[in-house]
Amino acid sequence: MADLLQLAGMSLDATASSREEAVRICGQLLLDLGAIDQEYADAMWEREQIFPSEIGSGFAIPHGTDESRQYVKFDQLVFVRLAEPFTWENEVVEACVGIASQGDGHVELLGTLAELLMEDGAREFLLESSDAEAIRQVLLSGEFKG
Amino acid sequence: MSNETVLPVEVRDPIGFHARPVGEVVSQIKASGLDVVIRRVGEEGVVANSPLKLLAMKVKTGETLEVVVPADGAEAEELANIIAATINKEAP
Numbered sequence: 001m002a003d004l005l006q007l008a009g010m011s012l013d014a015t016a017s018s019r020e021e022a023v024r025i026c027g028q029l030l031l032d033l034g035a036i037d038q039e040y041a042d043a044m045w046e047r048e049q050i051f052p053s054e055i056g057s058g059f060a061i062p063h064g065t066d067e068s069r070q071y072v073k074f075d076q077l078v079f080v081r082l083a084e085p086f087t088w089e090n091e092v093v094e095a096c097v098g099i100a101s102q103g104d105g106h107v108e109l110l111g112t113l114a115e116l117l118m119e120d121g122a123r124e125f126l127l128e129s130s131d132a133e134a135i136r137q138v139l140l141s142g143e144f145k146g
Numbered sequence: 147m148s149n150e151t152v153l154p155v156e157v158r159d160p161i162g163f164h165a166r167p168v169g170e171v172v173s174q175i176k177a178s179g180l181d182v183v184i185r186r187v188g189e190e191g192v193v194a195n196s197p198l199k200l201l202a203m204k205v206k207t208g209e210t211l212e213v214v215v216p217a218d219g220a221e222a223e224e225l226a227n228i229i230a231a232t233i234n235k236e237a238p
Contacts, residue, residue, distance in 0.1 A: 051166055055197045061165055104161040111204035118198055
């Protein structure tokens, strides 16, 4: 089984100037990886408009609706860092973790992301490192050695 | 007796206490202006004013949490009940 987060699902300098563009970039990466059908990508934007997915510390976590879960082929996350951060709904967002999930497979990794974001050094690393593989390893393992 | 209201709540949402209910709980707690704590039984828990702190708890389905409102009386009970209902808002 492929890792929950793959290098091909990471973009460290994505260009987006709106929430919709950013969410669509996440959806497109998940589509390209074969993790979802287009219906799920569309549902990610639907969900975003109903309930903005910003979680604080400069991160947002776009994901689809419950009804769209049938269009997820396998659980997968994507990491999209914005070249130019912008105000999402209430807070400035610098990076998105897009989620495709059939169940609770992503919850552990999101919890890990939350833990990392509360450590200043780890948060800076995730937002500034140009080494995608290193970022991937930190997110998958939850271990950051500053 | 300290004046706090403690309400146990079993997480019934099939994906645990996840981002959407967490976000709503944080909004409700911020609106209340109180330092509401969410904890596992016997643990210190967190002041639930940040989604990150709650997500980092990685609460799974079937776990029991306690909502601790630092006040007593009907209003505190109502707030605790609202938060407990939100935690299970997406439960079937």
